[in-house]
Amino acid sequence: MVSTAKTAKLTKKGKKGNKEIKNDKAENWQKVKIKGHVISDEFGGYEGLIGLEVLEDYDAELVKSSKKRASKRSDKKEKVKSKKKKVSKTEEEEEASESSSESESEDEVVFTAKSTRKARQAERHAQKLEKLKEKRQKRKESRKLKKENIEEEDGSESDDNEENPSGQYVLLRPPQSDDENEEAAEPSSDEEVPQLVPASTEYEDELSAWNGLGVPSNILRALAEQGFKAPTQIQSMTLPAAIHGKKDILGAAETGSGKTLAFGIPMLAGIMELKQRNASSGIRKAPKVKGAPIAPPADDEHELTPPPDELDHVSGASDEDSDAEEREQRKQTPLYGLVLTPTRELAVQVKNHLVSAAKYTGIKVAAIFGGLSVAKQERVLRQCPEIVVATPGRLWELFAQGNQHLNKLDDLSFLVIDETDRMVEKGHFEELRSLLKVLNADEQKKQQRQNFVFSATLTLVHDLPDHMQKRNVGKRPKFVKQTVDQKIESLIEELGISQPKIVDITSTQQTAQTLTESRLLCPIDQKDFYLYYFIQRHPGRTIVFCNSIDCVRRLATIFGLLDCSPLPLHANMIQKQRLKNLERFRDCPTGLLIATDVAARGLDIPNVEHVIHYQVPRTSENYVHRSGRTARANKHGITVMFMEPGEVRSYVKLYKTLERTEDLPLFPISERFLAGVRERVNLARDLDKEELKLKRVQSERGWMKKHAEEMDMIIDGYNDESGSDQDEDPFVIERRRNRVHVETVRAQLHSLLAQPLFPRGFSFKYPNSENADVTTSHTTSAVDTMKAAIEDQKLAKKQRNKRKKNA
Numbered sequence: 001m002v003s004t005a006k007t008a009k010l011t012k013k014g015k016k017g018n019k020e021i022k023n024d025k026a027e028n029w030q031k032v033k034i035k036g037h038v039i040s041d042e043f044g045g046y047e048g049l050i051g052l053e054v055l056e057d058y059d060a061e062l063v064k065s066s067k068k069r070a071s072k073r074s075d076k077k078e079k080v081k082s083k084k085k086k087v088s089k090t091e092e093e094e095e096a097s098e099s100s101s102e103s104e105s106e107d108e109v110v111f112t113a114k115s116t117r118k119a120r121q122a123e124r125h126a127q128k129l130e131k132l133k134e135k136r137q138k139r140k141e142s143r144k145l146k147k148e149n150i151e152e153e154d155g156s157e158s159d160d161n162e163e164n165p166s167g168q169y170v171l172l173r174p175p176q177s178d179d180e181n182e183e184a185a186e187p188s189s190d191e192e193v194p195q196l197v198p199a200s201t202e203y204e205d206e207l208s209a210w211n212g213l214g215v216p217s218n219i220l221r222a223l224a225e226q227g228f229k230a231p232t233q234i235q236s237m238t239l240p241a242a243i244h245g246k247k248d249i250l251g252a253a254e255t256g257s258g259k260t261l262a263f264g265i266p267m268l269a270g271i272m273e274l275k276q277r278n279a280s281s282g283i284r285k286a287p288k289v290k291g292a293p294i295a296p297p298a299d300d301e302h303e304l305t306p307p308p309d310e311l312d313h314v315s316g317a318s319d320e321d322s323d324a325e326e327r328e329q330r331k332q333t334p335l336y337g338l339v340l341t342p343t344r345e346l347a348v349q350v351k352n353h354l355v356s357a358a359k360y361t362g363i364k365v366a367a368i369f370g371g372l373s374v375a376k377q378e379r380v381l382r383q384c385p386e387i388v389v390a391t392p393g394r395l396w397e398l399f400a401q402g403n404q405h406l407n408k409l410d411d412l413s414f415l416v417i418d419e420t421d422r423m424v425e426k427g428h429f430e431e432l433r434s435l436l437k438v439l440n441a442d443e444q445k446k447q448q449r450q451n452f453v454f455s456a457t458l459t460l461v462h463d464l465p466d467h468m469q470k471r472n473v474g475k476r477p478k479f480v481k482q483t484v485d486q487k488i489e490s491l492i493e494e495l496g497i498s499q500p501k502i503v504d505i506t507s508t509q510q511t512a513q514t515l516t517e518s519r520l521l522c523p524i525d526q527k528d529f530y531l532y533y534f535i536q537r538h539p540g541r542t543i544v545f546c547n548s549i550d551c552v553r554r555l556a557t558i559f560g561l562l563d564c565s566p567l568p569l570h571a572n573m574i575q576k577q578r579l580k581n582l583e584r585f586r587d588c589p590t591g592l593l594i595a596t597d598v599a600a601r602g603l604d605i606p607n608v609e610h611v612i613h614y615q616v617p618r619t620s621e622n623y624v625h626r627s628g629r630t631a632r633a634n635k636h637g638i639t640v641m642f643m644e645p646g647e648v649r650s651y652v653k654l655y656k657t658l659e660r661t662e663d664l665p666l667f668p669i670s671e672r673f674l675a676g677v678r679e680r681v682n683l684a685r686d687l688d689k690e691e692l693k694l695k696r697v698q699s700e701r702g703w704m705k706k707h708a709e710e711m712d713m714i715i716d717g718y719n720d721e722s723g724s725d726q727d728e729d730p731f732v733i734e735r736r737r738n739r740v741h742v743e744t745v746r747a748q749l750h751s752l753l754a755q756p757l758f759p760r761g762f763s764f765k766y767p768n769s770e771n772a773d774v775t776t777s778h779t780t781s782a783v784d785t786m787k788a789a790i791e792d793q794k795l796a797k798k799q800r801n802k803r804k805k806n807a
C-alpha cells in the first residue's frame with residue numbers, strides 16, 4: 001500500500017485525548033478502530049485519510065458497543081488480540097497495542113457518560129455516509145483517473161472490504177512532498193478535519209438558480225434542505241463579488257430580504273477555502289483572503305468536513321497528552337469570522353441561521369452576548385468556534401479579560417456588522433469603537449480582512465429626532481443632516497473598509513413591497529380599546545411596539561387581565577425570560593408580543609401577520625425596522641400606526657423622511673362594537689388599579705409589621721390579622737373591602753370575556769366611506785380588510801371628484 005510508505009505525522013483530536021499518530025504503520029489504523037482499507041493519500045496527507053476512514057469505515061460494533069462499553073470491555077480485548085495476530089505484529093508493536101488498549105480501558109470509564117451521545121452521532125454519520133456512497137457511484141466516471149490511482153495504491157486491501165470499495169472518496173488536498181508532510185506535522189485540529197467531496201447530485205437541478213454565484217455545494221445542500229431554491233435579489237447581487245471577487249460589501253435591502261445569508265454564505269465559503277488551504281499548507285493561522293482572488297473550486301471539489309467532536313472517541317491518546325495538546329491546538333485554531341449585532345436576540349438568531357447553512361461544512365459558530373453567564377460563554381469560546389456572532393458589549397468584556405480565542409481578533413479574516421447604521425449611532429456601542437480600534441490597529445491586516453456591512457436602512461438619512469433635538473442645544477455642534485453619499489462615506493471611514501461593492505436595492509418607500517401600511521387616529525386614552533378591538537377582530541401573530549418600557553409593562557398587565565396572554569420583551573427583563581418569551585411567541589400562531597425597539601431590528605419570526613405601532617416611532621429607521629417584522633420573505637403583512645393628536649408632528653416628519661407622497665390610509669374600525677370593547681378594557685383597567693392598590697396596602701402593612709416587630713411594638717391592625725378584636729381596625733376593613741372589590745371586578749370581567757365580542761356574520765362599513773353599500777367585510781384577515789378599505793377609499797374619492805365636476 002503506497003499510502004503506508006509515507007511518513008506524515010498526524011494529529012487527531014479526540015475525547016480520549018489528542019494523540020500524534022505516526023501513520024506509517026498498519027497498526028495505527030487499528031488503534032483508531034477502523035475496519036476498512038486505507039485509501040490513497042495521493043491527493044492529501046494522512047490527517048485527511050484518517051478522518052475518512054474513521055467516518056466511512058467506522059466499526060459499527062464500536063458505535064453500538066459504546067452504549068454498553070463497560071460490559072463489553074473483555075470482548076474488545078479479544079478483538080484487539082485477534083487483529084494483532086492477523087497483521088503479525090512485532091513485539092514492540094504488540095506492546096504499543098496493549099498499552100493502547102489499556103489506555104483505552106481507562107478512557108472508557110472517563111467517556112462512558114458521553115458515549116451514548118457519541119454513538120448516536122456516529123450512527124447518524126454512518127447513515128449519511130452510506131447515502132453519500134450510493135450517490136458517489138453515479139459520479140464514478142468523472143473521477144476515473146483519480147480512482148485508478150487510489151485503487152493501485154490500495155492494492156489487495158481494497159478487496160477486503162466490499163462495503164467500502166476504495167475510490168469512493170477523493171481527497172481535495174493537492175499532492176504533497178514528504179517535506180511538506182513534515183511541515184504539516186501538527187496542523188490544528190480543524191485543519192486536519194477530513195475533507196470529502198460530496199458526490200450528491202440530488203439537489204443540482206432544483207438549485208440551478210444558484211449556479212454561477214460561487215456557492216459551495218456543501219452550503220447549497222444545506223440551503224436545499226431549508227427549501228431555499230433560488231437566491232434572493234440581495235444574495236444574487238452580492239454573492240459573486242463577495243465569493244469570487246473577495247470584495248467588501250456594503251448592502252442595503254428591504255427587511256426580510258435575506259441579508260443574513262448574503263453575508264453568511266460568502267463568509268462560510270471563504271472559511272471553507274481557508275481551511276482547505278491551511279490543511280494543504282500546514283498554516284495554522286488564518287491566511288488573508290483579500291488580494292488576488294482565488295479561483296473558486298470546481299463544483300465537485302468541496303469538502304465535507306464532519307464535526308470534529310464526532311471523531312473524538314477514535315483517538316487513542318492519553319488524557320494528559322490530550323490536555324496539553326488540546327491547549328496548544330486551541331492556540332492555533334483560528335478565529336476566522338466575527339459578526340456583530342446590536343441585540344442579543346439577533347445574535348442568537350444569526351448564529352442559528354449560520355449554523356443551518358454551515359450544516360455540512362463542519363464550521364463551528366457560537367453566539368456571545370450579555371445577560372448570560374460569562375463562565376458559560378468562556379466555555380463556549382474554549383471550543384474555538386471559527387465564527388463568533390456577538391453583541392459588542394460582552395465581546396469587548398471577554399476580550400478585555402484576555403480570552404485566548406478572542407485574542408485572535410486582530411487576525412480576523414471576515415468581519416460583519418449587521419444593522420450597521422444602528423451600531424455606529426453616536427452615543428451607542430462605545431464598545432464597537434473600541435473593538436474597531438483593535439481590529440484596525442494593523443493597517444496590513446485591516447486591508448486584508450473582508451468586511452460586510454448590512455442594513456435595511458443603511459441609506460436612509462433623517463433629521464435629528466425631536467427628543468434628541470431638545471438635547472441638542474447649547475454647546476453641542478449643530479446637527480447637520482447628511483446626504484446618502486456622506487452617510488456611506490462616513491461609514492466606510494469609521495469601519496475601516498476599502499472600496500466596497502455597494503449594493504442598495506431599497507425602494508423609495510423603504511418598506512417591503514408586500515407590506516400594507518395603515519394608521520389609526522384616536523385619543524391617547526382610547527388606544528387600549530382599539531388595540532383590544534384589533535386583536536379580537538383579527539386574530540394572528542401580532543407584535544405591538546411601544547416607545548418605553550413602562551408602556552410595555554402596562555399593556556402587558558392590561559392585556560394579561562383580558563386573557564390575551566401577552567408576552568413582554570424589553571431591555572430590563574432578565575435575558576433568559578427574554579429568550580423564553582420570544583420562543584413562546586414563535587410557537588403560538590396567535591401570539592401577542594409587546595415589545596420596545598429591542599425587538600425592532602432583524603428578528604425573523606415566521607408568519608408575523610400584524611405589527612402595531614402603539615406609539616409613533618421616534619425615528620423613520622425604527623418605523624422601517626419595526627414594520628419589517630411582518631411581510632418578510634415575500635409574505636404579506638400589515639402595520640397599523642396608532643396616533644393620538646399629540647403625535648401628528650412626529651408622524652409628518654416620519655412621512656417626509658420616507659418620502660411618502662400620500663397619507664397612510666386609515667385602518668377601518670366598526671364603532672358599533674367599540675362599546676363592548678370599552679366595557680371590557682375599562683374593567684381590566686379597574687382591576688389593574690385595584691390590584692395595585694391592594695398590593696400597595698399589603699406591602700405597606702408588611703413594612704409596618706416588620707418595623708413594629710423590630711421595635712417590639714403593638715400597632716393596631718398590623719400585628720395580627722386573624723384576631724377578632726382587630727376586625728374593627730380601619731386598615732383591616734379597608735383591605736377586606738379592596739379584596740372584595742377586586743374579586744367582584746374579576747368575576748365581572750371573567751363573565752364578559754366568556755361572551756363573544758363579535759357576533760357571527762359580523763360585517764361593517766368603512767367609516768370614511770361615501771358609499772354605504774361598498775364595504776362589508778366577512779373576513780377576519782386584517783390585510784384583506786385594509787385592502788378592501790383602500791379600494792373603498794379610492795372609489796369614494798372618485799365619486800367625490802365626479803360630484804365636484806358635475807356641480
Ligand SMILES: Nc1ncnc2c1ncn2[C@@H]1O[C@H](COP(=O)(O)OP(=O)(O)OP(=O)(O)O)[C@@H](O)[C@H]1O
Nearest residue numbers: 228230231232255256257258259260456602604633
Ligand atoms: N434564498 C432564500 N430563499 C428563501 N428564503 C430565504 C432565502 N434566504 C433567506 N431566506 C429567508 O428569508 C427570511 C428573512 O431573511 P433574513 O432574516 O436574512 O432577512 P434580513 O434581510 O436580514 O431582514 P432584516 O432586515 O429584518 O434583518 C428568513 O426566514 C430566511 O430564512
